[in-house]
Amino acid sequence: MLGVSHADETLRVSSQKNSLQVLLQAAGELDDVPYPLEFAAFGAAAPTAEALAAGAVDIGTLGTAPFVFATAAGTGLKTVGVVRLQVTPTAVAIVVPEASPLTDAASLVGRRITTTRGSIGHYLALAALRASGHNGGDATFVFLQPGESRSLLANGGADGWATWDPYTSMVQLEGGTRVLVSGEGLFAGNMLLVANPAAIRDKPAQLRDFLHRVGRAWDWANAHVEQFSAIQARQSGLPLEVHLRSNHYSKPRRVAVDDALVRDLADTARLYRDEGVIGPGFVAEQQVDRQFNEAPEVQ
Incomplete structure (x- = not known):
């Protein structure tokens, strides 16, 4: 002992x-x-x-x-x-406003993505862009802590938020957003x-x-x-x-x-x-x- x-x-x-x-x-x-x-x-x-x-x-x-x-x-x-x-559709995800015109990872090109630098959200956004034939330089990243990213998305300062649970669950339950890109297949x-x-x-x-x-x-x-x-x-x-x-x-x-x-x-x-x-x-x-x-x- x-x-x-x-x-x-x-x-x-x-x-x-x-x-x-x-x-x-x-x-x-x-x-x-x-x-x-x-x-x-x-x-x-x-x-x-x-x-x-x-x-x-x-x-x-x-x-x-x-x-x-x-x-x-x-x-x-x-x-x-x-x-x-278990990697669920929203364990890690890029969420966008419900009315957003974005339809997939490729549509993030030229858009503003907010996330935390070096986080799993950052990784997902880069992986999703690369899987669609692009790279991180094809979008603009705004690096903030999750609470600030959430506010930025809500006030229109970002087109997408790359984040993780419990934030993904929070925004799903609150409504007004949808999952643009899931971490399934991209997050282990x-x-x-x-x-x-x-x-x-x-x-x-x-x-x-x-x-x-x-x-x-x-x-x-x-x-x-x-x-x-x-x-x-x-x-x-x-x-x-x-x-x-x-x-x-x-x-x-x-x-x-x-x-x-x-x-x-x-x-x-x-x-x-x-x-x-x-x-x-x-x-x-x-x-x-x-x-x-x-x-x-x-x-």
């Missing part, structure tokens, strides 16, 4: 908008943890990656695209766990549990135990969708229907750091290199650590 006598045994976890902490608390996975746990809340992927790289936190969640964007800058972060989602559904080198070196037992807790927590959430969604809604302030919609379809589950994940990282990096978002040098296999895949739980 892990001891708790030294402060450096504390596992510091980044939880975007408290989402990971809420999940673990709801599933009972914060009970009887054999080491100190601390959570830090961040509003988006970029500050999460910065905190991980700076050593302010040990482990946190990032999407594939923000992870590639961050690690291409040489942060040394590695994927130690994977949560894989991987959410990454990312650690920095110091945590991997100094806290492997804590990381191992924590990853098992995350896996069990998602199993619980998938078996208790209504209960979990109600807990999320109380925490987020969003309508219950937003979380119900997202949880019912996405069915997140922890999987091994596998070859499919490495291919996803390589594909994402290739697109970002081709579009000039990152420079050369990203090697997908070097950005993962598979030692936690089958490790035993802490007793």
Whole structure:
């Protein structure tokens, strides 16, 4: 059993908008943890990656695209766990106003797309343009945080918004928008549990135990969708229907750091290199650590 006598045994976890902490608390996975746990809340992927790289936190969640964007800058972060989602038509999507004349990805040429730089939304917009025979330079990107992007689309300052759940569920339920391009076939559904080198070196037992807790927590959430969604809604302030919609379809589950994940990282990096978002040098296999895949739980 892990001891708790030294402060450096504390596992510091980044939880975007408290989402990971809420999940673990709801599933009972914060009970009887054999080491100190601390959570830090961040509003988006970029500050999460910065905190991980700076050593302010040990482990946190990032999407594939923000992870590639961050690690291409040489942060040394590695994927130690994977949560894989079912990719639904609105898990990641480009949404447009209901009355928009746009009909497909090709019609985004010459238009203004708002998204967050380096995000999965940014990746989707680039992938959709390339799949239609174009590239990112054929549209104008306006990089903002999700709340600002949402406002920009609503007031006519952008023609499309490339975003992800829960924002896609929110706008679908609110009405007035429609999905122009779905992430189906363009997004692999991987959410990454990312650690920095110091945590991997100094806290492997804590990381191992924590990853098992995350896996069990998602199993619980998938078996208790209504209960979990109600807990999320109380925490987020969003309508219950937003979380119900997202949880019912996405069915997140922890999987091994596998070859499919490495291919996803390589594909994402290739697109970002081709579009000039990152420079050369990203090697997908070097950005993962598979030692936690089958490790035993802490007793």
